Amino acid sequence: MRLLALFLTILLFSGSSLAECRNKDCMTAQFELETMGHTFHYDEVFNIGTNWYIIFDYPENNTNKTITFEFYNGISKVHEYDNDLVTDSISFSGSTFNEEKLNLVLNITITSEDNSTSDFNLKIDINKPPADDLFYLWGGMTVFWTAIGAYVLYISSKFTKLRDK
Amino acid sequence: MKHEREAFGFLGFLLILGTLYFALIETGPAKFFTAPNAQKLFYLHVPSGLITYLAFLMVVGGSMVFLYNGSEYADNLAKSSTELGIVFGFMSLASGTFWMKAEWGGDIVNRFLTDMRLATTLAMWLLYIAYFVYRRQPDTLQVKKNAAILGLSGMLMVPLSYLSSRYLRSHHPVIVGTEDQGSLDPSLRFGLYLGLFGFLFIFIFLLKFRMVIEEMERNILKSKMEKI
Numbered sequence: 001m002r003l004l005a006l007f008l009t010i011l012l013f014s015g016s017s018l019a020e021c022r023n024k025d026c027m028t029a030q031f032e033l034e035t036m037g038h039t040f041h042y043d044e045v046f047n048i049g050t051n052w053y054i055i056f057d058y059p060e061n062n063t064n065k066t067i068t069f070e071f072y073n074g075i076s077k078v079h080e081y082d083n084d085l086v087t088d089s090i091s092f093s094g095s096t097f098n099e100e101k102l103n104l105v106l107n108i109t110i111t112s113e114d115n116s117t118s119d120f121n122l123k124i125d126i127n128k129p130p131a132d133d134l135f136y137l138w139g140g141m142t143v144f145w146t147a148i149g150a151y152v153l154y155i156s157s158k159f160t161k162l163r164d165k
Numbered sequence: 166m167k168h169e170r171e172a173f174g175f176l177g178f179l180l181i182l183g184t185l186y187f188a189l190i191e192t193g194p195a196k197f198f199t200a201p202n203a204q205k206l207f208y209l210h211v212p213s214g215l216i217t218y219l220a221f222l223m224v225v226g227g228s229m230v231f232l233y234n235g236s237e238y239a240d241n242l243a244k245s246s247t248e249l250g251i252v253f254g255f256m257s258l259a260s261g262t263f264w265m266k267a268e269w270g271g272d273i274v275n276r277f278l279t280d281m282r283l284a285t286t287l288a289m290w291l292l293y294i295a296y297f298v299y300r301r302q303p304d305t306l307q308v309k310k311n312a313a314i315l316g317l318s319g320m321l322m323v324p325l326s327y328l329s330s331r332y333l334r335s336h337h338p339v340i341v342g343t344e345d346q347g348s349l350d351p352s353l354r355f356g357l358y359l360g361l362f363g364f365l366f367i368f369i370f371l372l373k374f375r376m377v378i379e380e381m382e383r384n385i386l387k388s389k390m391e392k393i
Contacts, residue, residue, distance in 0.1 A: 049199040049270055094270045098197045133200035133267040140206040140263035144213070144256050148367065151252045155375055162381045 022053050022089065031122060036064075036110065040122070046104075048097055048128045055089040068109040071096070101126040170373045177366030184208050184360040192352060200267035206260050207353075212361040214257040214286075216368050218327060220250030221293060221319045228316030231309065237383070240309050243316050245375040247296050249368060254290040269336065281333035282326070289322040304386070 027041035037059035046052045054069065062083055069090060070076035079090050102125050109119040188208040194201035227243030230236050261283075262273060269276070277283045296315050302308060330337040 049268075051271065095199050095268065098199060133203040136200065136203040136263045136267035137205055140203065140210070140260040143259040143263070144209055147252050147256045147259075151248075151371065155371070155378055159374070159378050159381075162378060162385065165385055 046126045049094040051091045053091045064112050066111045070107045097126045100128045173366045174370030177363050180363030187356045203264050203267035206264045208356045208360040210260045212364040213253045216364045217254040220246045224316045225319040228313035231313045241379045280335050282330040282335040282337035285326040285329045289326045
């Protein structure tokens with residue numbers, strides 16, 4: 001039983017060691033909006049199943065209020081500037097997309113304090129990594145049989161003991 | 166019927182085999198899922214979750230009746246249902262965790278702390294673990310009464326867990342009673358019902374078996390007391 005618990009724990013937490021990287025160093029692309037002094041760091045490939053991050057450096061003496069990230073399919077996020085920060089980031093869940101797509105447009109709109117807006121587009125590719133989830137399927141399936149099997153063994157041994165009495 | 170209990174167990178076993186055949190062989194990898202293979206857990210994860218709710222509602226019912234008229238049968242039902250609720254709850258939570266890891270990714274501990282469906286279901290399960298541990302001491306009237314009061318907390322915990330994904334912050338999908346229910350693919354529905362009835366029959370078999378054992382334990386204890 002202890003070995004089983006150990007096996008399940010290792011199985012569950014093994015994936016956690018592959019933590020997603022949120023550092024600028026991990027980002028493969030950089031875009032600088034020269035007119036505003038804004039720099040965006042992002043990964044050009046959105047891997048389905050892995051959270052996708054975009055990190056942005058605030059312009060000096062920031063007067064912007066909000067920044068909106070919107071994909072073509074209407075999925076969007078609005079982020080408010082926090083002037084106590086120098087760098088900020090937002091993320092999109094790995095389940096945002098389920099199909100591969102090349103050159104997907106991400107529209108970014110910046111709204112300043114006087115409500116004037118400026119926008120630009122970034123292009124990224126949506127990649128669907130090969131299914132490596134069979135590991136989780138068998139892990140999950142194991143749970144059902146071990147739980148029912150262990151319980152049946154438990155009550156059967158209890159029944160045998162009582163019957164002998 | 167002489168072998169009614171065994172018939173339930175056998176039928177449940179056959180239905181679960183049918184569910185596995187349907188999920189793993191008959192239908193291909195699911196579309197529109199990040200983890201198309203792990204989605205197969207759906208056919209047993211959802212039924213085990215529903216059976217967990219059923220078991221804990223039976224604990225609530227049994228506890229209520231026991232507190233009302235002191236029925237030994239009701240107390241036996243509550244005690245036996247607790248064990249089964251814990252087993253099916255473990256199945257639901259653990260299989261859901263595997264599926265979640267494949268489909269959503271991210272940190273599991275963080276998800277259990279921030280997703281209200283996961284948090285409330287885990288809390289409900291832990292509460293009945295507490296009931297189970299409490300009942301491992303000798304069954305006096307006071308122990309039974311205290312356990313029944315603890316068992317009644319399911320009146321709050323079961324609806325809270327069930328409704329949390331509708332009204333509280335949660336990523337957990339909601340199908341029953343929403344627009345998505347109608348759009349559920351008929352083949353998906355067939356597999357789901359197969360798994361649900363399979364687990365239901367296994368639950369009935371195990372519950373009847375567990376109640377017989379509990380009854381035997383009580384009779385042995387009673388005869389020992391009479392000898393003293």
